[in-house]
Amino acid sequence: MLKELNHLTLAVSSVDQSFNFYRHILGFKPVAKWDTGAYLTLNTLWLCLSQDQVCRYNDYTHYAFSIDHELIDEFINKIRNEKIPEWKDNTSEGKSIYFLDPNGHKLEAHVGNLATRIRECKKRPYSNMVFFD
Incomplete structure (x- = not known):
């Protein structure tokens, strides 16, 4: 049976541009190109960039990365100084x-984890939210 996420593959229109973004802006470690x-890694995450035609969707699907509380403001400033487009304001x-x-x-850089999210949701649950213990 399934155990965990094995790897994440993203279609990219330019391997070089995406490689530089994930390596230099987000801090992924290059493994092969x-x-x-x-192939790049971020701790245990294996990321594959694959040149392909990119199809953009207008839904909420996104990939969130954890970041320590003491580093989030510096990271936000880096994203904004690089003029990287933002797609949503944080409301969670x-x-x-x-x-x-x-x-x-x-993409998202997020302080917190599932446990902190559930604690907050128990205080202010979403509509018809059910918790499983």
Whole structure:
């Protein structure tokens, strides 16, 4: 049976541009790169960039990365100083910034985790929210 997320593959229109963004802006560690793709890591996350036609969707699907509370303000300033587009304002618990990668993939840097989210939701639950223990 399934255990955990194995890897994340993102379609990219330019491997070089995306490689530089994930490496230099977000701090991923490069592992391998070739004409039509690249492998990078962020702790245990394996990210594959694969050159392809990028199809943008207008839904809430996004990829969130954890960041320590003491680093979030510096990271937000970095995103804004680089003029990286933001796609949403934060309205949930924990400080976040929602931004786009060079291909329009929706990303988030978030302070907090599932436990902090559930604690907040128990105080102010979403409509018809049910909790499972």
